[in-house]
Amino acid sequence: MSEPAATATENRACFELRDASQTLTVMELYHFDPDTLEQTLRDKIRQAPNFFRDLPLVIGLDHYEGNVADLDFFQLIGICRTHSIQVLGVRGGNDDVRRLARNAALAWLPGSRTSAPRPAPEPEPAESTPQEPAAAAAQSSAIGPGRLVTQPVRSGQQVYAPEGDLIIMAPVGAGAEVLAAGHIHIYGPLRGRALAGVHGDTSASIFCQSLEAELVSVAGHYKISEDLQGDDWRTPARIRLEGQVLTADPLTR
Amino acid sequence: MARIIVVTSGKGGVGKTTTSASISTGLAQRGYNTAVIDFDVGLRNLDLIMNCERRVVYDFVNVIQGEASINQALVRDKRVENLFILPASQTRDKEALTAEGVQKVLDEMSETFDYLVCDSPAGIEHGALMALYHADEAIVVTNPEVSSVRDSDRILGILQSKSRRAEQGMEPVKEHLLLTRYNHERVERGEMLSIEDVNDILSISLLGVIPESQAVLNASNQGAPVILEDESEAGCAYADAVARLLGEERPLRFLDGQKKGFLKRMFGG
Numbered sequence: 001m002s003e004p005a006a007t008a009t010e011n012r013a014c015f016e017l018r019d020a021s022q023t024l025t026v027m028e029l030y031h032f033d034p035d036t037l038e039q040t041l042r043d044k045i046r047q048a049p050n051f052f053r054d055l056p057l058v059i060g061l062d063h064y065e066g067n068v069a070d071l072d073f074f075q076l077i078g079i080c081r082t083h084s085i086q087v088l089g090v091r092g093g094n095d096d097v098r099r100l101a102r103n104a105a106l107a108w109l110p111g112s113r114t115s116a117p118r119p120a121p122e123p124e125p126a127e128s129t130p131q132e133p134a135a136a137a138a139q140s141s142a143i144g145p146g147r148l149v150t151q152p153v154r155s156g157q158q159v160y161a162p163e164g165d166l167i168i169m170a171p172v173g174a175g176a177e178v179l180a181a182g183h184i185h186i187y188g189p190l191r192g193r194a195l196a197g198v199h200g201d202t203s204a205s206i207f208c209q210s211l212e213a214e215l216v217s218v219a220g221h222y223k224i225s226e227d228l229q230g231d232d233w234r235t236p237a238r239i240r241l242e243g244q245v246l247t248a249d250p251l252t253r
Numbered sequence: 254m255a256r257i258i259v260v261t262s263g264k265g266g267v268g269k270t271t272t273s274a275s276i277s278t279g280l281a282q283r284g285y286n287t288a289v290i291d292f293d294v295g296l297r298n299l300d301l302i303m304n305c306e307r308r309v310v311y312d313f314v315n316v317i318q319g320e321a322s323i324n325q326a327l328v329r330d331k332r333v334e335n336l337f338i339l340p341a342s343q344t345r346d347k348e349a350l351t352a353e354g355v356q357k358v359l360d361e362m363s364e365t366f367d368y369l370v371c372d373s374p375a376g377i378e379h380g381a382l383m384a385l386y387h388a389d390e391a392i393v394v395t396n397p398e399v400s401s402v403r404d405s406d407r408i409l410g411i412l413q414s415k416s417r418r419a420e421q422g423m424e425p426v427k428e429h430l431l432l433t434r435y436n437h438e439r440v441e442r443g444e445m446l447s448i449e450d451v452n453d454i455l456s457i458s459l460l461g462v463i464p465e466s467q468a469v470l471n472a473s474n475q476g477a478p479v480i481l482e483d484e485s486e487a488g489c490a491y492a493d494a495v496a497r498l499l500g501e502e503r504p505l506r507f508l509d510g511q512k513k514g515f516l517k518r519m520f521g522g
Contacts (some may be wrong), residue, residue, distance in 0.1 A: 152456055154410030155403055171456060173406045191454075 019200065019220030026058045026091060031066035038079050045083055055085045061093040062111045068096050073104035146182070153178055153192065174214060183207070194239075195222075202241050211237040211248060221246045255363040258370050258498075259388035261412075263404030265375030267396045268433040271469060272491075273372035274302045275480035276392065279495030281336035282480075285367040288327065291341035292384035293374040294349060300340040303330065304476025314342040317354030323361055332481065337366075347380035359387050377411060386417050390427040390498075392460060396434045397446040402454050405430075409455065429460035431494060436465040437509040448508075461494030463487050464507045 045052045057080060059073075077087045090101040092111025101108045145164030153159050153168060155175030160166075166180035169187045176192035178184055182204055184196045189210035197204030197219040204218050211232050214225050218241045228248065236251035260273040270293075277289035291299035294314060300306040305328045311321035316339070323339075330336035339362075342349065362369055373384035385391065391412050395405040412426045413419055419426070432451060439445040448462060463469075468485035472478065480495070482488035486507040493503040 151413065152409075154413070155407040157410045157414070171454070173410075173454065174403055175407065176410075189453075 024058050024088070025055055026060040028060040028062070029064050031064070032070050032072070032076070034072070034075050034079060037076070041079065041083055041085075053084055056088050057085050058088055058109065059090045059106075060111075061090060061097055064093065068094070068100075071097065071100060073100055073106060077104065077106075147180070152188075155192070172208075180204070190216075193217075196239075197241075204241075206239040207237075207251065208239075209236045209251075210234050211239075216246065216248075218246055255366040255369045256389050257359065257363075257387050258368060258390045258392060259373055259385045260370060260392045260394060261373040261381060261385055261408050262375065262394040262401070263377060263381075263408040264396075264401045267394050267401055268463070268469075269375070269394050270298045270302055270372055271473060271479065272392060272394050272431060272433065272463075273299060273370050274478035275488075275491040276495060276498070277368070277370040278330075278333055278336060278478040279480050279492055280368045280370070280498075281330070281333045283495065283499065284335065286335045286365065287368045287370065288337040288339055288362055288366050289370040289372060290339040290362075291372050292350065292380055293372060294341045294345055294347045294380060295343065296374065297341045297343040299372050300328070300338060301476060302473050302478065303328075303338050305330065305338055305340075306476075309340045312340045312342040313358070314345045314349045316358050317349065317351065323358065332477070347374065347378070347383075350380060350383045352383065352386070355383050356387065377407060381408075382411070382415060385412055385426075386415070388412070388416055388426050389418070390429065392429045392431050392498075393455075393457070394431050394433055395451060395455070397432060397436075397440065397448075397451055399446065402446065402451055405455060409457065428457040429498065430455055430457050431460045431463065433463040434465040435462045435508070459505075460497050461490055462505055462508060463490045463494070 059076065073090070080087050087106060089107030089109055090097060091109040098108045147159070147161035147164070147166050149159055149166070149168045150170060152170040153172045153176040155173045158177045158179070159168070161180040161182070163181050165182040165185065166178055167185045167187075168178060171188040172178055172186055172190050172192045172194065174191040177195070178186070178192065179195045179198050181197065181199045182201060184194050184206045186194070186206075186208040188208070189212050190206070190208035191212045191214070193215040194206045194208070194213060195217040196206045200219050202219040206216055206218065211228060212234055213228060216223055216228065216239045218239065221241055221244065223246050230248065232248040232250055237248045238251050239246060239248050258276070260269050260276065262269050273289050277287050281287040289299065289303070290313065291297060292313075293299070297306075300309055308328050311326035313326065315321040316323055316326045327337040327339055330338060359369060371384045371388065374380040385408075393405045393408060395401050409428060412428065416426050418424065430451070432448060435448070436445055440447045448459070452459065464486050466485060466487040468482050468487050469479050472482055479485065479487050480491040483492070490507055493506065496503050
């Protein structure tokens, strides 16, 4: 009776890795003092007990002003546990923090340089680990958080706009890869790979003057060349996420 | 100061050595003091095409390692004045080309020559990187077929990121496209990419189009750069390419059929 079900599970892969993004609560720590921390936490929980039950929490250190040596993650985890809060990891901080986090079996996340809830003295620049160096020597200039590239992106090159939109005023060649946290605009043919919303922004789009891509992706949802050979192939197109489905729409009216 | 020109392609067998031989011969014919350097250490070919393999005593690697002076290693061409060949070593491998060694040799040669033509090996590994690193100009040799165009695109990217000019933030390497083995009939039949197709993908300036020709093969086998065959279309096409390299305006020739009119319009012939 249970046999068909068993074979079905056998045929399926054990797991599948996917990109996902999740909104998390971050406890921005300004300084670490176990007693005041517990007191403050208790007050907060009293205001909204349901919110805090089994809450996954990330310790944010972008605005931490105290001494790194004072940080005791074990104690911090202990306090949170007693209030049924689950500490997942630590965001920001330097290599020492990273080491401490690892010792306490906490995940370490690169810090965010945006969102300053209060004018704190510039915290230790929690530089996110540099991604693959965008090898493209294409003349590019950073305008705001976006990135403008005027030279062709050639096979084997990678151009990455980690914080904003990416604008390319030249062709993206086959075998090239362009990535952006936001939208990607290509004023030329897209023959390589384009990945928009790499941090999970599902509203990101890819615009190109001729869709000839090897792969397009928005927030981890992707389509390969073979699946793109529709009416929009080799025409100006916009690629966006509609629900869970990646769609290409003609750009011209 | 010599102008350093690298002849490169990424893909093998597209005509780099043939082009190096003809371009350097053409420059020397025009009176420029020219040396052509074989960077394809381990696979010596240039001296065969230049017909000087029997006069090679020392080679590029000997010079780099200080076992011979540049003058001892340079082989003078018998047909064209002002032309010298620096052959590659066949017994070493490409690792023998050190960045400092190549730099030293090129610096020294820069003092006496007007043009140094570097014949790059295929691929994007050490030997090819050494050949292109010092370049002021690059001639990217491409056949009108998809894989060759793809590899040329790759090598253009490397020129823009890994050359000395890129690393030191100087004016970028001047890139020229040389389309070789162009066969008009096969383009018409759709078996080959057209000039427009290649131009569309690579978008760099076109130095010339060398028609596919038996003369190229004959010249290689006889050890004479095809540019010396001034009766052949390929030879004339190379002469035109040299003229364009020197900044002269020349219309594209030997493309046959109706395409000619269109191309003339496109490339300002």
